[in-house]
Structures are given as C-alpha cells and as structure tokens.
Amino acid sequence: MPNVMTQPEKRPESLDGDVLPDLEWVGRVRCPGLTPDAAFLESWLDELGKSLAVFRYRKDFPGFWIAFLGGTGTGKSTLFNAICGEELSATGVERPKTAGAVLYAHKDCPVERHFPFSAVPVVRQAAGSAEAVPTSGRLGEIVLLEHDREDLSHLVFADTPDLDSVEAANRRIAEDLHDLSDGIVFVSSQEKYADDVPYRFLVRVAREGRPFYLLLNKAEQRMTREEVLEVLETEDVRFSADRLWLLPYTPGSPWKELPSSPAFQEFRKALLQDFSKERLGAHRTRRLRRESEKLAARLESLLTLLDAENRAAESWRRRLDALLAESTRRLIEEEQKRFSAESRAYLQAEIRRLFTKYDVLAKPRRFVREILLAPLRLLGMRGPAVPESHEKTLEKIRRKIDLHPIHAALDHLNRRVLEDLSPADADSPLYRKMRQPGMELSREEVREIVWKAQDELVLWLEETFARLAKGIPRSKEWGIYSTSILWGILIVSLEAVVGGGLSGLDVALDSALAPFVTKGAVELFAYHEIQRLARELAERYQAGLLSVVREQRDRYERALQSLMTDGSTRQQLESWKSALRARHREAETA
Template structure:
C-alpha cells in the first residue's frame, strides 16, 4: 500500500476521543509551533462535523474586513435592521444569527466558551443589535423563505480585537456558503485578500459583494488583485453594490445589482438543494479532518524521531563526560600518592610483631585505627569507613556535573528559544545543585560501605582466632580493604592491582591459605574500584536522567500517536 493509499483510509470517526490537551511537543523540529494549532483545529473540526450532521439548515455567513458594510448588506438580505450599522469600529462585536425557529442552533453547539442568547424576532421586533463579545445572538424567525437558511453577520476578520478575528474564523468553519464583502477602500488589503483566496481554494459556495463601488469601478479592478489565483468563474459570482447615502438600507434593498445577487443566491441555495449541499460540505469537512490529522501525525512522528536522536546525543555526552571524569581522577592520583599507599601497606606488615601477644595493636593506617587478632569491633570498622568518607573530595564530581550541564545546554538545546524543551531544560530544579551532588555521592558511598562490610564478613569467616601472623588475620584483612578503598577514593583505579601487588607480595608466603586470601583481596579490591567508579558516574547519569525527564514530559504519549494512526488499513473505518 502506498503512502497515499494509507492516508486515504484515515476516517474522522476514530478521532472521537481525541483531546488537543494530550498533544505535546518538545520543539525539536521546525514545524513544532504548528502542532498545538493543528490539535485544536482537529478537535474543533470534529466537533463542527458532528454538529453539522445534525443541523437541518444551511449556514450562510457574511465575512469581510473592517468598514466594508457587512452589516448593512446582511440587513438588506434579511429585510430588516437586525445588525447595528455605523462608522464606529468595530461595530459588530459579536456574531448575530438570523435562524428559523426550531432549527436547533444551540443543540451540541461546537464552540466552547460562547454564550448563546436566543431571542424571538417577532417578539423583539426589528431592533438592531451590535452583538456582544463572547456571545452569539440568535434571532429566531418563522419566515417561510428562510426556513432552510441560517444567516450570520460576523465581526471583522481583520479586526484588531483577536476575539473578533476568532469569531470570523469559527463562523467560516461553520458556514456552508459564504458571502464575502469587500469595498472600494478595502479590496486591496492583504488580510481580507488572503482570506478570500482561502475561501476560493476550499471550494465552498461563495458570493462576492463589492460594496460602496464608485461609478467607474469595474469587476476587473477587484479581480486583478487576486492575480492568477481566482477561478475563471469568480467574475460570475461578483456583484458591485454602489455607494449608498445615509440610511442605506432602503437604497440597497432596491438596487438592481443587489436584487440580481439576491435572486442568484435564492436559486443556488434553494430549499431543494439543501441535502445535496449539506452532503457535499460534510464530505469536504471529512477530507479536511483527514488532512489535518495526517499533517499532525507527520509532525508528531518527526518530533519523536528527533527526540530519539536527542536521547542518543544525551547518552553519548554522558558517557564522554564520565570517561573524561574518570581519566582526570586517575591523573590526580600522583606517583607521590602511590608511594604513600605502598609505605602504609608495608607499615601494616612491618609493625606487626608475630611474637607479640594480643595486647598489642596495629598503629593507624591512613589515620584509621585497626585492632589486632580478629578482635576488630563493628564500631571500629564503621569509624574507619567514616574517616574515609570525610576525606572524599566532592569538588571534582561537582565540576564534572557542571561541565556536563554546560555541554548539554550548548549542544542539545533546541535552536528555537521558544521551544518548550529549551525552557524546560533551564527550569529551577533540573540542574543538580552542589548540595544535591554531595548527597548523591554520600548515598553511593553508603551503599559501597555496606557492600565492603559484607565482603569483609565473607572473607573473615573461618579465620582461626589463634592465627596471629600473616595476611590471613581479620585485622590485616580489614586494613587492606580500607587501603584499597583509599586508593579508589583517591582516583587510583588503574594502578590498584600494581599498588597492592608491589606492597603486599613480599609479605605473602607460599602457603595455599595465604595465597588464596591474597587473591580474594585482589578480587574484592577490583570490584571495589568498579563499584566506586559506577557510583561516581551515577551522579552524572542522574543529571542526564533529569534532562531526559524534561524531554519525556513534553512528548505526546505513545497511545495518543497510535490513536491517530491506528485503523489506517482498516477498510471498515
């Protein structure tokens, strides 16, 4: 199935549960700003289609720019001064609908936030109204000639008031046919011109009224502004309405050009044509829904692809910063530090007198007290670990996190500063503070200390209390583990084996038990180094997770995207 055939199977009904609020985008693509607009338009189009399916009459909507005389022509067509006219701008502040009684305008009305105000025309009388902001004034009538038509006067489509522009847009979407009004002063203005070109492109039934035309004005004056974009039959649907003096309603109502327009309209929108026109317009609306959904889906999928590339970039930078950090840590572990560690290990063995009684204690190793002959109390081990913890330098980790933040913000921020992700990445609470970095390091440290104590317990099981010499005593064992810990904390990951081997080897006999113990200590030391590195890197990874959470919070949920594209190949949809 081709892409075109796949898209052709998109049908409006499957979007019934679609909510625009569920659509989000981080702003990684050029078209991201179109996404919320499309989501709102899709929901509105669905609501309008459902509404129009239950609407028995056609909506004929007057549209035009400021001061073109829409309300005057609306009144002339209705045969009564329903919409207030005058020189004030804007004059029409809310839409006015002249509709047959019982048409059910308010039933499932699709424009949220619009108040509906019903009035019986025969009761109110022919008193002009300017409408009200945020309100649709419905004038119900019982006139036979308009029993199948709802005529709407709308605010200016080029109004400086955005609510007025929105009303013009919404009523265009509700319309089944459009009367587009321009004038001698406005016919070349760009905003109305673009709106008219849209009407022509959408293939809605339309009628063009050039109001306030001077005597020497010709249809070509107006059509020339459309250049090559006007259909050939546009001239047949254009009527020039001459400039009218004060109180123009009686004058226009009797004007031959206006009467010609009215007669043409009555024939084209005759009651017998209603069902055919309704079916045609609803078919057009379905196609528009499919096109909108297709465009929205394409943009969301493009955002998803860019999001995956963004994630890969984040992981790559996280790994790169981690490698750089570990390398810098090892570089700071100088030869002086290696020599110091080796001296301390030798002290541990050389200060141990194998003939001495248990009353003797091994002196401090790296300022960590150890006790002799397996009498190493738990509180002593914890004190040793605490002293190591107190010597941890947090500055390198904090510096690495700060460098990572700078790298991410520089390399992975969306180019458009208005993108949601650009702002989200810079929100308070995203970047780890120095205090948070310290807390995370200490948290990892506690996990490592717990693991180290467990390893000590495992290794020390079965050591005879009477064994007072060699590497295989609990005191010496704990001392070596702490020294290994010191090497790792100091950044000496890569020289750990060499440091232990060169320092301990001379004191290890060829006895199987001591060789086994030595190898076990080496294994623990290597695992210790790996775990400590992982703990440090986990801080950088935690920072990366925060950035990724920013992205995740701005992506449209998978089920929403799937809901837009499901049933593509289902012929029964």
C-alpha cells in the same frame, strides 16, 4: 431575559462507527522543539482542534450556515437585513457598526448544541423585540435573533464583524464563523474590493471550493461583471461570472430598497436554491468528505512533525551520551592523578602494619616493642594506640572524599550541554526547560548521592567480609587469611580508592601483598581473592562517583522526555487519520 448558552456538554463522538477524538488530546501532544517546524506546533494544534470541533458539529447539524463576510463599511449588515427581510443588524455611517456576530435562525434550530466555539456564549433574543432590534451585537458574544418562519427554518444567517476590525476578538469570530459556514456571502464595494485584508480573505474563499457569492455593493451603473472579473484575474483570483453580483447604490433605507433590485433578486434566488432543504443531505455528504480529507491531511502533517521530533530526540540523546562519556572520562582521569607515589607508599605501609600486628609472631614482637617504647611513653612522647571501630573507620574515610573533581565534571557537562544541545529557537520548550531552576544538581544533591553510594559500598564491603570470614578457622591465624588482616586490607583498599586509586590500586596492592604470600594453597587463594575484591571495590567506588554525573545526564534526558508525545497518543492520532481517510473513501464511492 436573554438566554446565555453555557459550555456544551460532552458526548461520545463517532464517525460511521469509528471513534472520533475529543479535544482533550490536544493537551497531550507536545514536542521539545528540536526541528524548525516545531515552532508552528501550537498554531497547528489550535487549527486542528478547531477544525475537528467544527467537523463534529457540522456532521449532525440539521441545516445550513450562511456567513456574511467583508471589510469595514461595505454594507454587510444592510445585505444581511435585506436577505432576512427585517432590520435586525444595525446599519449606519459609524465605523465599525457591527460590534459582534449577529445570527438569524429559527427558534427551534439547535444552534448551541455542541457549539464548537464554547468560549463565546450564544445569547438568544426574539427577533422584533424591543431589546433586539436593531442590534450591533456585543463584543465577546453571539446574539441569536429567533424567528418562526418555516421557509427559513433550515438556514442560519450570520452577520459577522469586519475582517479588518481593530478588535482581535472580532476578527477571530469572523474567521470562526467562516470555518463553520456552508456558504459564504462576501460583501465588498467599488472602493473596497482591492483592500489588502478583505482581498486576501477573498482569495482564500475563492479557492476553498465551497459555495460562495461575491456581492459588489454600491456599484456604479457603468461597471460590468467582466471588468471586475478582469481586475480580479490580474490578481490571480478566478471564478465564474455567476458567482458575482453588482448591486447598485441605494439611498434612503437600503435594506428596504434592495429587494426590489433585479440583481439582488437574482442573488437571493440563487442563494436559496443552492441551499434548499432538498439539497441538505447531498451537501452535507460533500462537505464531510472534503473536511474529512482536510482533517486527515492535517493529522498527517502533525504526525510527520512528531516523527521528525522523535528522530531529532534520538540524535540529541546520542550527543548527550557522548558528552556524558567525555565528562566521566575527565573525572576518572582526575581521580587517577590523585593516586600518587605517596598513596602507594601508604598502602604498602598499612598492609605491612597489618601483617606485623596479626601474624603468628605478633606477641613476641609486641613484647619487644613494649620494651623499646616504654621509655618513650614515660617521657610522654608516645601514647597507647586505641583501635578504631568499624563505624569510626568508615566515617573517617567518608570525610576524606573529595567532591571537587565531581563538581568540576558536572560543571563541564552542564556547560557543554547548554552549548551543544540547546535548540536553536530560544522560545522552544526544551530550550527553556534546560535553563529552569533545579535542572542542575545542587552541591547538597551531589553530596547526598555520593554518600548514598558510599553507604551502599560499605554495606557491600561488610557483607563481603562477613561471607569470607565464615571460612577462616578460628583455632589459629593463617597469616594472610586471618579475619583481622582481611578486614584491614579491605579498609586500606577503600582508603586507597577514596584517595584516587581507581586504576593504580591493583598494582599497588599486588606489590604490598607479595612479600607476605607463601606458596601454600590457602594463602594463594586468599591472595587472589583479595585482589579480586579490591578490583571490584574500585569499580564500585568509581560507579558511585560516576552515578552523580549520570544522574545529571538523566535529569536532562527526563526533561526531554517530558516534552515528547507519548506513544499511545501518537497511535491514537494515526488511528483517527485512518478513520477519516476511510470515511473520505466511503463518501466518494457512495
């Protein structure tokens, strides 16, 4: 029964005492996409996460990985079988022959332990069993053929799918096993070594610095190493001649015949010497030193990108604040336009009515008014005035609030934000986030915010009135400083502000109060106190209106912030980079 390896268990990682990150941090790294390089973030994170997983795996793995790579029809599987000494991987004229990766490893080799590519299950089979030989592998799996040979117990040979496979999953596993391997056996042929995809991979392998072997399979006898190297040098691929072997065409069963070829014997000897058990420690040290520096460099690039995104985000916020200031200025100007001469006349008339109603001559004047108005009421032309409660007065004022200027200011802000602050890349996270449903305040949300602000304003108004009213003598009315007049002035001021009197209220209130102010200290104090309260009332009302526009601004800012990498994650990345650089320096001095 095949043994399918499930996802490996987690364990604490360390690098000579320094904590290495697990792979969960990848999900915490994000950016809004305000800079050109941000488009590569996802691929950078994929590569960095994969490199880190390979590094963790290789650090403690007790052996060497040797990968056979090449294009379609070059004879990778034949050479894999010849090295292993068994017909393990299926060969033939059909293309492609290898459908999935095939490994050859000792039965006690811990290949699956902390395997870095956990999405691909490893299926163990006994080499030489009926179900195992010959195998073409299986798409989406890695077939591991077990042996008990002591001479190869420290080696894992990997026959990979074609680099130019039409299956993306096959190309990916070939890439992954290349990244995992300590040595690369690159197999080509006389007619294939200049093919585009395998050739580009050969260029990459030749420049990496790890041990590699170029096998030119099915080579004509008249072809020489010098000729091949000269052709490769014209394409800027340079390596020493002792890395190249020309293997002759072998009819019949090539994997059986190749071991008798001097060129193959020379290659096999070089491979097994390079990856002998005695060299395992030194090789691991060199590889970890090289890969720790590579990882540190990738982390450095990532941190540079995050820093650039942070700077761009700060600039974005400043521009957002400028648009907010522009929109609030338009809203205030629109509100002030509504405070017309008619509003000033209304304010003055209402305050005059208050003083007429509550001054010390109120009773005689009401008596006279009753005499004058009685005939009119008898004719049905005037009805008795019923004073309104505080609650009804405030509810009536709430209904007077005009939300159209706020909606216009929001529409202006939203339009300018999308025009001026959208990232250039329509696929960037922030571009998409800014256009998500619910990003713009709805009409219902606007009304709720305004009414909440008005409730808070009314609460302040009532608390202020209660505080001031405590100091007014109840035995007699002091003209301007009576509780009734005070409450009435505050309510009239609120009505004026709601009508647009954000800046004109102060002047209008002054002209309305002036005729009723005597030179007494109490009334002068009350006069200035009422003016101060009216100004504060206007400021609070204005802040309530502007809070709607600010909430829209804050909603955009929160969208940006949700796409930023938090400071603790960045600090962790910096710490990991430093640990890797320290590991590299220690390895160099060892």
